[in-house]
Amino acid sequence: MRQHKLSLCKEHYLEWLPEQTERFIQKYNMFTHKDKVLVAVSGGKDSLTLWEILWKSGYVADGLYINLGIDGQTKYSEMSRQIVLDFARERALRFTVVDVEEEFRETVPQIAARTLRGKAKPCSVCGLVKRHIMNRVARDAGYNILATGHNLDDEAAALFGNTLSWAKGYLIRQNPVLESIHPGVIKKVKPFFRFYERETAAYAVLSRITYVYDECPYSIGSKTIYYKGLLNQLEADRPGAKLHFFLAFLKAKKEGLFAQPPEKCGLELKTCPVCGQPTTVPDTCAFCRMMDKVKSPTVKG
Ligand code: Q46
Numbered sequence: 395m396r397q398h399k400l401s402l403c404k405e406h407y408l409e410w411l412p413e414q415t416e417r418f419i420q421k422y423n424m425f426t427h428k429d430k431v432l433v434a435v436s437g438g439k440d441s442l443t444l445w446e447i448l449w450k451s452g453y454v455a456d457g458l459y460i461n462l463g464i465d466g467q468t469k470y471s472e473m474s475r476q477i478v479l480d481f482a483r484e485r486a487l488r489f490t491v492v493d494v495e496e497e498f499r500e501t502v503p504q505i506a507a508r509t510l511r512g513k514a515k516p517c518s519v520c521g522l523v524k525r526h527i528m529n530r531v532a533r534d535a536g537y538n539i540l541a542t543g544h545n546l547d548d549e550a551a552a553l554f555g556n557t558l559s560w561a562k563g564y565l566i567r568q569n570p571v572l573e574s575i576h577p578g579v580i581k582k583v584k585p586f587f588r589f590y591e592r593e594t595a596a597y598a599v600l601s602r603i604t605y606v607y608d609e610c611p612y613s614i615g616s617k618t619i620y621y622k623g624l625l626n627q628l629e630a631d632r633p634g635a636k637l638h639f640f641l642a643f644l645k646a647k648k649e650g651l652f653a654q655p656p657e658k659c660g661l662e663l664k665t666c667p668v669c670g671q672p673t674t675v676p677d678t679c680a681f682c683r684m685m686d687k688v689k690s691p692t693v694k695g
């Protein structure tokens with residue numbers, strides 16, 4: 395690991411990553427052994443590795459798998475669902491499965507195809523659906539922490555994109571720890587945000603975790619993947635650049651840069667009358683508005 399000027403053998407690497415995870419959980423006040431953690435698992439290496447480490451470290455950490463219904467030729471959802479179920483059963487872990495099609499009568503790509511937001515690509519609709527379900531399951535089942543497996547490459551790429559367009563709103567909100575700001579919202583944490591993707595992948599391979607190798611077909615050609623490539627080029631010439639980029643951003647935030655403008659600080663979040671989740675408008679939230687359109691029958695001309 396050139397970025398840390400550190401080389402480890404297999405045995406020590408398998409100790410190092412969980413120790414570092416524990417250090418970050420404590421350093422950033424993510425959660426303690428008294429909390430009830432819900433881990434969002436996609437079947438990929440990051441989320442399964444996170445679940446495994448939290449479980450082995452004795453945390454109350456149950457899984458949530460959302461079947462998005464992204465199948466097509468790759469059978470991405472079907473494959474990832476099976477991998478998550480096998481992973482949990484082999485370790486006797488508790489988990490919840492939410493099937494979007496069963497619950498909303500349509501898969502994520504089908505919902506997206508009906509909306510303006512998702513016409514070209516379902517990712518924005520997919521994000522909205524996932525956020526809504528994660529929050530709802532955590533809230534209804536009494537979890538007070540929602541953990542995701544985002545790694546440094548994910549966070550740095552998102553920051554890079556947000557910085558290129560100076561997306562103020564996203565820069566204000568981007569954080570590895572998001573405290574609950576509304577009774578309907580669960581505290582969100584990303585315990586792997588300081589690990590390079592190679593580091594979590596190495597752990598998954600060395601500890602023989604079976605995970606889905608294929609990415610979601612809709613991620614192909616995405617801006618995120620392009621930004622990750624650019625940051626990897628930078629990292630190759632300047633080891634540690636990616637980590638520095640993200641940590642310097644967090645430091646700047648701590649010092650008050652990217653803070654909420656004073657006129658917005660007092661703005662209270664409203665509660666969606668349909669689902670109880672927060673919204674900035676005094677009406678139904680974006681998710682409920684979108685699902686309302688899905689429920690109404692298509693008018694054929
Ligand atoms: S948003 Fe887009 Fe991902 Fe949803 S449709 Fe696939 S690539 S899974 S993180």
Ligand code: ZN
Nearest residue numbers: 666669679682
């Ligand atoms: Zn709602």
